[in-house]
Amino acid sequence: MAESLTKEKEKEVDLSEFPHINQGLAGIVAFSTTKSFIDGQKGELIYAGYDIDTLAENATFEEVCFLLWNDRLPDQQELDSLNKQLRSERGLPEPVLNYIKSTSESAEPMAVLRTSVSMLADFHDKETGDSDKFRQNKAISITAKIPTIIAAFDRSRNGLNIVEPLDTGSTAFNFLYMLNDEEPGEQAEKTMDLCLILHAEHGMNASTFTGRAICSTESDMYSAVTGAIGALKGPLHGGANQAVMNMLMDIEKTDSDPVEYIKKRLEGKQKVMGFGHRVYKTMDPRARILRGMSKKLSEETGHEKLYEWSEAILKTMKDEKNIDPNVDFFSATVYYSMGIKPDLYTCIFAMSRVSGWTGHYIEQAENNRLVRPRAHYTGEKNLDWVPVEER
Numbered sequence: 001m002a003e004s005l006t007k008e009k010e011k012e013v014d015l016s017e018f019p020h021i022n023q024g025l026a027g028i029v030a031f032s033t034t035k036s037f038i039d040g041q042k043g044e045l046i047y048a049g050y051d052i053d054t055l056a057e058n059a060t061f062e063e064v065c066f067l068l069w070n071d072r073l074p075d076q077q078e079l080d081s082l083n084k085q086l087r088s089e090r091g092l093p094e095p096v097l098n099y100i101k102s103t104s105e106s107a108e109p110m111a112v113l114r115t116s117v118s119m120l121a122d123f124h125d126k127e128t129g130d131s132d133k134f135r136q137n138k139a140i141s142i143t144a145k146i147p148t149i150i151a152a153f154d155r156s157r158n159g160l161n162i163v164e165p166l167d168t169g170s171t172a173f174n175f176l177y178m179l180n181d182e183e184p185g186e187q188a189e190k191t192m193d194l195c196l197i198l199h200a201e202h203g204m205n206a207s208t209f210t211g212r213a214i215c216s217t218e219s220d221m222y223s224a225v226t227g228a229i230g231a232l233k234g235p236l237h238g239g240a241n242q243a244v245m246n247m248l249m250d251i252e253k254t255d256s257d258p259v260e261y262i263k264k265r266l267e268g269k270q271k272v273m274g275f276g277h278r279v280y281k282t283m284d285p286r287a288r289i290l291r292g293m294s295k296k297l298s299e300e301t302g303h304e305k306l307y308e309w310s311e312a313i314l315k316t317m318k319d320e321k322n323i324d325p326n327v328d329f330f331s332a333t334v335y336y337s338m339g340i341k342p343d344l345y346t347c348i349f350a351m352s353r354v355s356g357w358t359g360h361y362i363e364q365a366e367n368n369r370l371v372r373p374r375a376h377y378t379g380e381k382n383l384d385w386v387p388v389e390e391r
């Protein structure tokens with residue numbers, strides 16, 4: 001059990017002179033959680049008791065959602081009921097749809113997703129409540145609508161008809177159906193479902209932390225998810241999957257040798273996207289699973305070259321820096337082989353991670369204390385005021 005500073009002890013410590021700063025909050029344990037456990041040395045990831053390999057082999061994304069919201073797996077009746085509720089919540093309010101249709105061709109998908117989720121509050125937040133059931137209903141509603149937002153935006157920007165969500169089928173099936181106006185095959189549905197499972201939850205990552213900090217002010221779930229989407233968008237976090245694909249495209253466009261390309265980046269002190277992790281010091285277990293998927297799909301879709309380059313990059317990063325790939329590295333080629341546009345990859349991450357964000361929101365709200373760390377002041381003090389015309 002981690003020891004926390006008591007409120008009495010806090011008063012004794014002069015935090016304004018606190019000498020030790022953990023840049024990027026590295027190593028700071030700020031919350032207790034039952035949502036996930038990561039052993040960064042062993043490369044182990046557990047969602048609420050279940051190893052990621054077990055979930056990848058057996059679960060559906062909807063079961064994982066239930067697990068993250070309830071800390072246990074659903075029985076058949078509970079799963080049927082969750083599926084029914086998710087399906088019934090897929091439609092978007094007209095003004096949100098109109099906003100999506102009004103966005104420009106060059107709009108950033110994550111920015112549109114962020115704004116759309118924020119707008120949803122206007123249509124649901126009139127209901128108020130403080131119970132676990134109430135929060136879960138909101139989590140279900142947001143989780144159900146995110147795929148519809150992404151698909152509607154992509155079709156709208158391409159001048160295509162917006163496809164209404166189905167009131168049947170899994171989240172993965174319905175998303176691919178709305179995106180392509182065509183029912184996906186079993187393999188495509190299974191691949192998407194697996195990607196959703198693998199991205200659902202990951203402890204106190206930057207976006208989940210953002211969401212929990214917002215929840216801690218007693219703000220609503222839409223605000224927390226909107227903030228979390230904003231944090232996920234950055235290339236050091238969820239935005240890396242798109243950056244990986246851009247890098248592979250650049251290698252192709254410039255007719256570069258992938259090994260030389262990576263060495264040049266490293267020499268120039270540039271980061272290689274999809275590598276490194278704050279917690280994992282070995283291969284990310286999700287990257288291991290995605291690596292196998294990437295190999296299989298690349299071969300099946302004639303993109304072997306991209307997979308071969310990925311392997312060459314992986315070896316170079318290991319040899320040169322001893323840095324392993326994270327979840328974003330091989331997910332890029334998996335999505336590419338599925339025919340998904342690179343600028344939607346981070347949105348698909350959000351479509352999954354919303355289950356973890358909302359799970360953490362529920363957990364924070366149940367046992368809340370305002371998140372409010374301190375900053376060590378390094379500026380000047382007691383400066384004399386100089387009138388503006390004399391500065």
Ligand SMILES: CC(=O)SCCNC(=O)CCNC(=O)[C@H](O)C(C)(C)COP(=O)(O)OP(=O)(O)OC[C@H]1O[C@@H](n2cnc3c(N)ncnc32)[C@H](O)[C@@H]1OP(=O)(O)O
Pocket residue numbers: 024205235236237238240270271272273274275276277278279321323326327328
């Ligand atoms: C879903 C996710 O969010 S997973 C992460 C997705 N992000 C990426 O893939 C972006 C690339 N990776 C990175 O920028 C980092 O590895 C992070 C942000 C994920 C982790 O960052 P931190 O824990 O702060 O590690 P930090 O950035 O300090 O790196 C430590 C050292 O490894 C190097 N390093 C870490 N990642 C990389 C990388 N991808 N490429 C090259 N060098 C790297 C750093 O340059 C640094 O070297 P130095 O000590 O010589 O300066």
Ligand SMILES: O=C([O-])CC(=O)C(=O)O
Pocket residue numbers: 201202203204205206237278279326327
């Ligand atoms: O945990 C992190 O820092 C990044 C993250 O969200 C993940 O790896 O899934």
